[in-house]
Amino acid sequence: MGLLLIDQIRKLLKRFTIWRRRRLQERQYIIILSIAVGFSSGLAAVALKNAVFFIQSFLKAGALKGEESYLYLIYPGLGILLTVLVSRYLFKGKLGLSIPNVLQSISKTNSILPRSATYKSLVTSLITVGFGGSVGLEGPTVGASSAIGSNYSRWSRLNYQKTTLMLGCGAAAAMSGIFHAPIAAVVFALEVIMLDLTVSSMIPLLMASISATLTSYLMFGDEVLFDIEVIDSFMLSDVPFYILLGVLTGLLSVYFCKSYWTIERKFDKIHGRYQKVLVGSIILGALIFVFPPLYGEGFVSIKAMLNGDMQSLFEGSLFYDYREHFWMIAIFLIAIVFIKSIATTLTLGAGGFGGVFAPSMFMGSAFGFLFARSLNQLGFFTLSERNFTLVSMAGLIAGILQAPLTGLFLIAEITSGYELIIPLMITAAISFITARYFQPHSLYTLQLAEKGELITHNKDQAVLTLMQLKTEVEDDFATIGPDQTLGELVKLVSRSSRNLFPVVNDDGSLEGIVLLDDIRQVMFKPKKYDKIQVWELMIQHPDAVASTDSMDQVMKKFQTTGAWNLPVIDNGKYVGFVSKSKLFNDYRKILKDFHE
Template sequence: MKNKSLLSRFLIWRMKNIKERQFVLILSFIVGIISGLAALLLKTTIHQTHHFLTHNLHVDSVNLLYLAYPTVGILLTVLFVKFFVKDNIGHGVTRILYAISQKNSQIKSHNNYSSIIASTLTIGFGGSVGAEAPIVLTGASIGSNLGRMFHLNYKTITLMVGCGVAGAIGGIFKAPMAGMVFTLEVLMLDLTMASLIPLLISSITGASIAYFFMGKGVLLSYTLNDSFVLSTFPYYILLGVFTGMVSLYFTRVGMYLESQLERIKNRYQKLILGGLALGIMIFLFPPLYGEGYTTIQALINGNIDGLVNNSIFYFLRDHYWLLLGYVVLILAFKVIAATVTTGSGGVGGIFAPSLFLGGLSGFFVARFLNGFNFVKLSESNFTLIGMAGVMAGVMHAPLTAIFLIVEITGGYTLFVPIMVTATIAYLTIMYFEPHSIYTKRLAKRGELITHNKDKAVLTLMKLGKVIETDLQKIDPDASLGELVKLISHSHRNIFPVVDDEEKLLGIVLLDDIRHIMFNPEMYDETYVRNLMTMPPAVLEANAPMDRVMRRFEETGAWNLPVIMDGKYLGFVSKSKIFNVYRRVLVHFSDE
């Protein structure tokens, strides 16, 4: 009670002394600090766990522990989620998008810490996923819960969610521009000055926290040995197409495997099957262990040993073309490994797998073309630029990919080929997949907010909120006289006809019976079943609002009935929708 009293007094003082816009800027700074510290904590715990488990392994020998670690990690994650969290914390970015569109940007408070613990267990023990989605969900949760604590409105809480995401990405990657751009591009927040400044503050603050505690080093150090040559321009276009197709493979195969794993209802059976499969894949292809940044760093440095260390295929380091075949297998199995990790109960994201696939794709393209001796391409440059290609394709976020790769490597000298490859990859996958791996599930259910204001407002509206239930129902066996009596007590001109089980059989329109309703001789001879007509369309109660509006446009109707499981619920009218639409638009708008 004392804490609530202090908070209430602070809120009153804040309203009197600090303007809303100034308070948002202050809060964005606080969110950036907390998100940056959370990113630092997650990064450190994963690294320490990984180091503790693997520092005694020998690079030139087979390590059977790779078979056991992933299963143990996923088991610990499943137990933690089941007995402590008791909620689904997977698909971090998708959950944020869902919260923005369906939950008024409210994210449960356990996400402030649960994703950090769960992803440490998963990734530290070798789960083939990234830490970025969990920390993004953590940052979003921090912003959401601070916004709710200070009683902010929906659009400001949504902005705080974006600030948490920007701060988390800025902190884990030391990439403030990428953090801000990701928020605008993937979370689809509107680009206005009211949102831009807080996002910048949070992302810069998060990155500053990382620099303060971890120094100036970048995630992937890069030294330019081969500058960009204009004659290689066509090969970067080719790399863009190739990484776009790899992105398509990641999206479709990943979602297919995930749907198959969801069919296994027993979580422990799923865990054992997934853990064993992941362990075998990592045993055969050790680069699949964990996030994979060590392998990418080795390729950027020109050290191919990073591909075969700890592997039964160590001998391939001296075989040019066989090594390329080995790379193709790693590319193919990385998608399977990442999906199996999350699908069997692990917690992680697709940032790191996207970068890993991109790096290997770039290395493969350059080494493959170099093998024919008609061109000499920089394998380290292509490794770096390939990361931007796959990230742009998988996330449908070319700007995020461009800024992220430039910031985490310091590779500003390759800005032009990075832009070319990322753009071509994005255009390639867009031809086949209009939605990213983050948004595809939500778009299918009509729960995705986009930059299209009209669609965004319709997504925020719920059919259940506009159903009118004040219409008088009548039985099909009722007489015209009973109907006229009902009309005299009603202020509506539509009368739904329902049976004893509340099933909608038809409707009676006042205009259709006006010519006989004043003829008493027909009162006992005419029945409602002979007067009713079928409505032009019937709406399901769970229908998204964009589908509802399409039905109104197709039928030209002004009122349509709503049912659930065949039972009548009420009517929805255009006028009610337009009134609510206007209120939501004002509520949603930044202006």
């Protein structure tokens, strides 16, 4: 029955493909498909947000009572354990897709994402965040929505460039559905997913983003994550403070990334899945017990800080009775600012699943509020705590994600206006520059960049990233042993169309190469056929390419040596040759496809 249904679906898809190729121009179909991706992604975002809200409301109903706040010790660890069990026994060990996985797919799997990613990311993040894991839902939602776009494109049999565009439409739709910020969502796809800004890409991205926002409005109504108005106008006298805020949020972004990578490496040293769960859950539970705002995404706490509501911020905390004391507020905020990155990494390292977008906003809001209130406490200044809280969020997004325009437009849209556009531009730009000075890559892109798997807006680098060494290796070179004679080499030459002959030992290792030009004179002297051995004629290759080298490394070796052919070695064994002419031909082909 199941096979029959699958067969029927395939036939329907085939008929639909034939029909749409006859009746619709590809440009028209891309727009229709982008709307479908936006609608589906909007539904996914709304469903996930509502499900998490329901779970957290149910669990926190008891935990927020003073005498029962110990439940904060249990919930996050329980969620992580359930996530690990679900991923192991239901999803074959796969948690789902996050933004780095999406970026990697663009360079390594032709933007093709597995169908299962559309639900795995949602289920595992739902459990982790629903039970209080200190991570965000934006990354998993982007992963699931990108998978939706990728698979819609696969079913439509579109090429790599269009599949990448649909993947980007899914990413934009996810952000738009969550925040009701369609412009920021499009900028996110261009800035973080690294899509190109062209007319052919802009319209589908906008349509996907708008349709996701409308879907979210239909499901949520007018309810949004933040219903914030900018009450205080921007004051020119505040510019020095926004500049300082930009520097400090940039440095705080560096701290977030450094602490994230340090703790992640510590978890890598722990052997055993359940040992990681135990260690991470105990520490995370203790941190959330002492500082309840670390529970979950933190948007409730962000709202509290935007409204200056210390009662809500301190609710369930051991320090609740001191919520009106400035020094306690300052110490509390400093603690949650610096501990949030630790809590986020503990959640992920222990086996939970989520993203870092919401933690970035949480840290930004807490730091901005602390910054403004501390200066106001001195009595010499009157800064808008709400404005600095909002602008600081943009600063952390710009620094941690290295996406200044995303942070700028997101805050502008969720405040329903551009009243703060100047301070947003100042702080986001300076934060980005500061963070970039200390670390050239974002939290999303560092590991991909180290592996040479990161697609960027640099077209040369992007094309090299899309090329794969294994497809460039030519293994039809006739090999000869070092102890064989010139006569045997001449026979080999007569049967070969190549002018280069690798000299290979019995164990498969490469000793050197023989060039046809080097033996042209001696090969016509039959008397020397039995007297000269191959090792006397061979030369050393100028360099070798390891099978694990990136294409960028390969091109640098060609540039350094000036050679037209370089041998490829895998664990000391000869594999074949890679030629400069083949590389350039394939480079031109991919570059052409990249721009079509």
